[in-house]
Amino acid sequence: MSDRIQAGFAVKYEHQVHFTRGVFRRDNPLLAGVLASGKAARPPRVLLVLDEQLANAQPGLFSAIQHYFAGREGQFDLAPERLLIPGGEAAKNDETSVEGLYAAIERNGLCRHGYVIAIGGGALLDVAGFAAATAHRGIRHIRMPSTVLGQNDAGVGVKNGVNRFGKKNFLGTFAPPFAVINDFELLATLPEREKRGGYIEAVKVALIRDREFFERIERSRDALRAFDPTAMEDLIRRCAEAHVRHIANGGDPFELGSARPLDFGHWAAHKLEQLSGFRIQHGEAVAIGIALDVAYSVLAGHLDAVEAERVIALIESLGFALWAEELDLRNADGEPAVVAGLEEFREHLGGALTITLLKGIGQGFEVNSMDTAKIRQALEQLSARALKA
Numbered sequence: 198m199s200d201r202i203q204a205g206f207a208v209k210y211e212h213q214v215h216f217t218r219g220v221f222r223r224d225n226p227l228l229a230g231v232l233a234s235g236k237a238a239r240p241p242r243v244l245l246v247l248d249e250q251l252a253n254a255q256p257g258l259f260s261a262i263q264h265y266f267a268g269r270e271g272q273f274d275l276a277p278e279r280l281l282i283p284g285g286e287a288a289k290n291d292e293t294s295v296e297g298l299y300a301a302i303e304r305n306g307l308c309r310h311g312y313v314i315a316i317g318g319g320a321l322l323d324v325a326g327f328a329a330a331t332a333h334r335g336i337r338h339i340r341m342p343s344t345v346l347g348q349n350d351a352g353v354g355v356k357n358g359v360n361r362f363g364k365k366n367f368l369g370t371f372a373p374p375f376a377v378i379n380d381f382e383l384l385a386t387l388p389e390r391e392k393r394g395g396y397i398e399a400v401k402v403a404l405i406r407d408r409e410f411f412e413r414i415e416r417s418r419d420a421l422r423a424f425d426p427t428a429m430e431d432l433i434r435r436c437a438e439a440h441v442r443h444i445a446n447g448g449d450p451f452e453l454g455s456a457r458p459l460d461f462g463h464w465a466a467h468k469l470e471q472l473s474g475f476r477i478q479h480g481e482a483v484a485i486g487i488a489l490d491v492a493y494s495v496l497a498g499h500l501d502a503v504e505a506e507r508v509i510a511l512i513e514s515l516g517f518a519l520w521a522e523e524l525d526l527r528n529a530d531g532e533p534a535v536v537a538g539l540e541e542f543r544e545h546l547g548g549a550l551t552i553t554l555l556k557g558i559g560q561g562f563e564v565n566s567m568d569t570a571k572i573r574q575a576l577e578q579l580s581a582r583a584l585k586a
């Protein structure tokens with residue numbers, strides 16, 4: 198004998214990503230409108246979490262925020278305390294970052310109708326998003342990415358995560374933020390290395406989905422290499438849009454299946470970041486990971502060599518190095534150490550190994566295995582190319 202009660206239910210999310218300039222200029226109504234749209238019964242408490250490097254680079258930021266809220270007294274209740282967390286991957290590796298956030302959320306009495314506003318790079322947003330998603334089982338969270346990668350990729354999605362056991366994003370949740378606000382002016386102080394790092398996620402999206410976007414990036418490569426703001430904004434907007442459309446229309450916003458097309462080039466990248474002790478930044482590692490999977494796609498007979506050369510040339514012309522000494526590291530059995538990234542990638546996702554490769558520019562497709570001998574060959578090609586350069 199058995200019995201059961203079953204009930205299906207659906208939860209609807211509205212994922213809003215806004216683009217603006219000068220979000221904290223007093224006459225900019227965007228943030229106030231977003232906060233007010235939460236229709237809290239009383240003025241909601243707002244806790245600010247700032248990326249420390251951003252706060253140092255833009256010393257006027259906090260006082261601008263205070264003025265913004267001072268002009269809206271009675272509507273919102275800005276917590277007098279602001280939290281500064283050192284940005285970068287260290288924030289995700291350091292267990293005390295999340296603890297510090299929980300303590301601040303508790304100390305400042307935030308409830309589920311309160312807001313954590315996090316302003317910073319993708320790493321800081323991941324930490325703040327995780328803390329906000331788990332404190333009280335979920336506090337409203339507004340992300341304001343201050344890096345190119347944050348604005349076009351890391352910050353516009355619905356997940357968060359912190360690193361544990363030396364593994365990226367071992368802890369995390371799928372928790373759509375209340376809103377994402379991309380303020381292009383926040384990027385003004387970003388070092389060039391970080392700006393460039395974000396470009397590769399746009400190249401990635403273009404490669405798997407959108408040939409026309411790839412060609413657009415090709416046409417603006419010189420402007421991008423010179424960090425021209427207009428070219429950067431165009432790239433960010435289009436890439437962010439592709440991400441949001443993928444989440445909304447891709448059929449698997451919370452990644453319950455095995456496929457993760459937007460992680461093209463990432464199986465090797467995550468491993469490489471880890472092998473380098475995070476000396477190599479995410480975007481830099483992704484550039485190498487993409488080059489590797491492009492070379493592999495040719496060796497496996499999926500991609501035309503001329504198309505592959507065009508891809509690799511674009512990535513190089515944006516200023517990325519396509520080799521790192523960590524690619525020479527070997528396991529005890531003599532295999533390139535980076536190959537372990539495949540199994541770690543599968544384990545993180547669950548299910549069958551699913552890797553995106555290329556059939557052409559704008560045409561990603563999935564495979565369920567990779568041949569280690571061909572990976573080694575692809576690595577040799579990258580190494581030879583780097584030596585020649």
Ligand SMILES: NC(=O)c1ccc[n+]([C@@H]2O[C@H](COP(=O)([O-])OP(=O)(O)OC[C@H]3O[C@@H](n4cnc5c(N)ncnc54)[C@H](O)[C@@H]3O)[C@@H](O)[C@H]2O)c1
Pocket residue numbers: 248249250251254283284285286289317318319320321323343344345346347350351352354355356357358365383384385386387388391394479480
């Ligand atoms: N949650 C997701 O869906 C998702 C997706 C992709 C990537 N990520 C994560 O995002 C992280 C990478 O993010 P990132 O590329 O933004 O790098 P980052 O967060 O490491 O920031 C790079 C550096 O720039 C500093 N910084 C940030 N904004 C600045 C500014 N405007 N001026 C001066 N300095 C500034 C930061 O303090 C940091 O030192 C990785 O941890 C990656 O795993 C998350």
Ligand SMILES: [Zn+2]
Pocket residue numbers: 350398463479483
């Ligand atoms: Zn990425």
